[in-house]
Amino acid sequence: MKVASALTIAGTDPTGGAGIQADLKSFQEREVYGMSVVTSVVAQNTLGVQSIQHLPVDFIEKQLHAVFEDITPDAVKTGMIATIDMMEMIAKNLKDKNVHYVIDPVMVAKSGHSLMEEQSREVIRKVLVPLATVVTPNVPEAESLVGFEIHSTEDAEKAAKVIVNELGSKAAVVKGGHLVGEAIDVLYDGKEFSYFKSERFDTKHTHGTGCTFSAVITAELAKGKPIAEAVATGKAYISDAIKYTLGVGKGNGPTNHWGYRLKGLPNQ
Numbered sequence: 638m639k640v641a642s643a644l645t646i647a648g649t650d651p652t653g654g655a656g657i658q659a660d661l662k663s664f665q666e667r668e669v670y671g672m673s674v675v676t677s678v679v680a681q682n683t684l685g686v687q688s689i690q691h692l693p694v695d696f697i698e699k700q701l702h703a704v705f706e707d708i709t710p711d712a713v714k715t716g717m718i719a720t721i722d723m724m725e726m727i728a729k730n731l732k733d734k735n736v737h738y739v740i741d742p743v744m745v746a747k748s749g750h751s752l753m754e755e756q757s758r759e760v761i762r763k764v765l766v767p768l769a770t771v772v773t774p775n776v777p778e779a780e781s782l783v784g785f786e787i788h789s790t791e792d793a794e795k796a797a798k799v800i801v802n803e804l805g806s807k808a809a810v811v812k813g814g815h816l817v818g819e820a821i822d823v824l825y826d827g828k829e830f831s832y833f834k835s836e837r838f839d840t841k842h843t844h845g846t847g848c849t850f851s852a853v854i855t856a857e858l859a860k861g862k863p864i865a866e867a868v869a870t871g872k873a874y875i876s877d878a879i880k881y882t883l884g885v886g887k888g889n890g891p892t893n894h895w896g897y898r899l900k901g902l903p904n905q
C-alpha cells in the first residue's frame with residue numbers, strides 16, 4: 638500500500654486548534670500521511686496570542702531538507718510564514734518540486750494578533766503565489782493581496798480572478814467566513830467560478846477554521862483529487878467541524894475534526 642502524504646510548513650498552537658496541530662489532525666482524518674516543518678513557535682490559546690518565537694531561517698531549511706531527502710510529499714501547504722526571509726527560502730525550496738502547493742496566507746490571528754511582517758505582502762504576491770495550486774485567503778487577506786475592499790460575493794469573485802490572472806496561482810478560493818449571511822466560499826480556477834455554501838453557524842468556536850479548511854484541501858490534492866472536489870471536501874469538513882463544536886477552551890474554541898464523521902463523509 639502506498640499512502641498519499643502531505644507536508645505543512647507553518648507555526649504552532651500548543652492548544653491544538655490552529656496552525657500545524659490543526660493541519661496534522663486534518664491530514665490524519667483524511668487518511669493522508671502528515672508531516673510538518675515548524676516556522677515559528679507560538680504561545681497561544683483560544684484566548685489569544687501571548688508570544689512568538691521565530692526559528693532561524695537556516696534551521697527551517699534544515700527541516701525542509703530532512704523531509705524532502707527522505708519522503709517526498711504529494712502536496713505541501715504553508716500557513717504562518719512570518720518573515721520575508723522565511724518566504725524567500727521556502728519559495729527557493731519549493732520551486733523545483735513537482736508537488737501541489739496550497740497557500741493559506743495567514744496574516745492576522747482571529748484574536749487580532751499579527752502573524753506576519755507587514756512588508757511581506759509583496760513577497761507573498763510576487764514570490765509565493767505564482768508557485769501555488771490554490772491560494773485560500775479570508776476576506777482581509779484577499780483584500781491585502783488584491784488592494785481593494787471585499788464586501789460581497791461579487792467582490793470575492795473579482796479578487797479570486799485577480800489572484801489567478803494577475804498574481805499567477807492556478808486557482809484561488811476567497812473564503813466568506815468574514816462576510817455576512819450564508820458562508821459562501823468562491824473558487825476561481827482560471828476558467829470558471831464555483832461556489833461552496835453553508836449556513837452561517839452562530840458560534841464563537843472558529844479558532845483554526847482557515848488552517849483546517851486549507852489542510853483538508855491539501856490532503857485531497859495529495860490523493861490526486863481535482864481542485865473543485867478538494868475544495869468541496871474542505872468545505873463539508875469545516876462546516877461540520879464548526880457545527881458540532883466541542884466546547885473546549887475559555888475563548889474562541891477549536892473546531893471538531895470528528896464532526897464530519899457524524900454525517901458519514903467517506904475518508905477516501
Ligand SMILES: Nc1ncnc2c1ncn2[C@@H]1O[C@H](COP(=O)(O)OP(=O)(O)OP(=O)(O)O)[C@@H](O)[C@H]1O
Nearest residue numbers: 775812813814815820837838844845846847848850
Ligand atoms: N460562522 C461560520 N459558519 C459557517 N462557516 C464558517 C463560519 N466561519 C467560517 N466559516 C467557514 O470556515 C472556513 C474558513 O473561513 P474563515 O474565513 O473563518 O478562515 P480564516 O479567517 O482564515 O480562519 P482562521 O484565521 O481562524 O484560521 C470557510 O469555509 C468559511 O466559509
Ligand SMILES: Cc1ncc(CO)c(N)n1
Nearest residue numbers: 648649655656717746845
Ligand atoms: C500558528 C497559527 N497559524 C494560523 C493561525 C490562524 O488561525 C493561528 N492562530 N496560529
